Amino acid sequence: MFELGKVFRKEFTRRDFLKYSSSLAVLMGLSELYVPRIAHALESVVSRKTPVIWLHGAECTGCTVSFANSHYPSVAELVLDTLSVKYHETLMAASGHVAEKALDDAIREFNGKYVMIVEGAIPTKDGGIYCKIGGKPFVDVVQKVAKGAAYHVALGTCASYGGIPASGPNPTGAKGLKDVIGGTVVNIPGCPAHPDWLVGTIVNILLFGKVPDLDSKGRPTIFYGKVIHENCPRRGGYEQGRFIRNFGSEFPDIEGCLGAKGCRGPVTSADCPHRLWNSGTNFCIAAGAPCAGCVEPEFPQTPLYEAVPEVAKTIRAQENDDKQAAIGTFGASLGGAVVGAAAAAGGMYLAKEKSRQQASKAEEV
Numbered sequence: 001m002f003e004l005g006k007v008f009r010k011e012f013t014r015r016d017f018l019k020y021s022s023s024l025a026v027l028m029g030l031s032e033l034y035v036p037r038i039a040h041a042l043e044s045v046v047s048r049k050t051p052v053i054w055l056h057g058a059e060c061t062g063c064t065v066s067f068a069n070s071h072y073p074s075v076a077e078l079v080l081d082t083l084s085v086k087y088h089e090t091l092m093a094a095s096g097h098v099a100e101k102a103l104d105d106a107i108r109e110f111n112g113k114y115v116m117i118v119e120g121a122i123p124t125k126d127g128g129i130y131c132k133i134g135g136k137p138f139v140d141v142v143q144k145v146a147k148g149a150a151y152h153v154a155l156g157t158c159a160s161y162g163g164i165p166a167s168g169p170n171p172t173g174a175k176g177l178k179d180v181i182g183g184t185v186v187n188i189p190g191c192p193a194h195p196d197w198l199v200g201t202i203v204n205i206l207l208f209g210k211v212p213d214l215d216s217k218g219r220p221t222i223f224y225g226k227v228i229h230e231n232c233p234r235r236g237g238y239e240q241g242r243f244i245r246n247f248g249s250e251f252p253d254i255e256g257c258l259g260a261k262g263c264r265g266p267v268t269s270a271d272c273p274h275r276l277w278n279s280g281t282n283f284c285i286a287a288g289a290p291c292a293g294c295v296e297p298e299f300p301q302t303p304l305y306e307a308v309p310e311v312a313k314t315i316r317a318q319e320n321d322d323k324q325a326a327i328g329t330f331g332a333s334l335g336g337a338v339v340g341a342a343a344a345a346g347g348m349y350l351a352k353e354k355s356r357q358q359a360s361k362a363e364e365v
């Protein structure tokens with residue numbers, strides 16, 4: 001067993017607590033009035049250390065990497081110092097029988113008190129033989145750990161909905177955590193999940209003793225409550241019909257909309273546009289990549305560079321308008337030409353008529 005917080009060498013002062021409590025209040029969308037309460041709660045949980053058992057199934061470990069790489073000094077570090085991670089296959093030093101014993105001891109010692117975090121999908125076909133931990137099917141390990149857990153958290157899209165391991169044809173029968181254990185599961189999808197989404201969820205559990213409000217897909221509404229399209233910095237381009245057709249520089253800066261390149265922002269709910277990634281540096285759409293909808297249950301089975309139906313409709317309507325406008329312009333110039341030709345013809349007629357009259361006058365004289 002180990003204290004994950006010791007992996008990150010850091011001493012926290014009272015000032016740090018207050019500073020991080022403010023960050024956490026912002027992170028969770030709470031008013032400043034909550035800061036003293038958060039600080040008090042954190043100080044008290046530091047002393048009692050909330051036990052965590054963190055399992056890994058069919059995955060790339062990207063969510064752990066994302067979490068461990070959160071910015072420095074980070075709220076993640078503070079929370080890690082308040083947690084006692086009893087089992088984490090990627091970060092723990094122990095292996096083999098020692099690691100297996102650590103897991104069994106943690107389940108027995110903290111029965112009914114620990115937070116279970118599952119990262120990765122759970123293969124279930126043929127008795128779960130396609131993913132084994134310590135010689136046992138992962139699905140059996142998950143069910144055993146789930147029985148004694150106070151809270152169940154699925155971290156990343158694979159653990160939440162099956163993700164990449166469950167995408168067609170899914171030969172291993174990979175599933176998300178809720179489909180395997182049922183009951184209340186907090187889904188924190190993302191490929192990978194944003195570190196703040198996990199930290200905020202854990203702090204919410206520690207502070208209020210309950211899971212945060214969840215949407216119909218089991219996600220905390222504080223982080224997944226808004227459609228990306230609503231807060232997109234390229235939204236102006238969408239409204240003006242400035243759709244980027246080729247990656248490059250059709251439009252300066254972020255004025256063009258990536259909808260025609262398959263952006264799934266209109267059908268994806270997450271706070272990426274204002275939370276930003278890589279320590280608040282940027283996020284997919286602002287960096288020039290269409291949103292892939294990585295937090296949605298359909299990911300990654302949706303076409304990556306094909307406009308979503310809603311956007312495709314807008315683009316078609318705009319193309320029709322453009323066509324109509326083009327026909328209008330062509331019609332106008334054609335009309336101009338006809339009028340011009342008619343005028344010219346008329347002019348010629350008048351000129352001819354004038355010279356004919358002058359000739360007949362001359363004959364009369």
Ligand code: SF4
Pocket residue numbers: 228229230232233234235236238256257258259263264265266285291311
């Ligand atoms: S389609 Fe994508 S890039 Fe365009 S405004 Fe919506 S979210 Fe932004």
Ligand code: SF4
Pocket residue numbers: 190191228268270272283284285290291292293294295
């Ligand atoms: S912008 Fe879209 S693809 Fe990028 S991290 Fe957010 S939800 Fe995932």
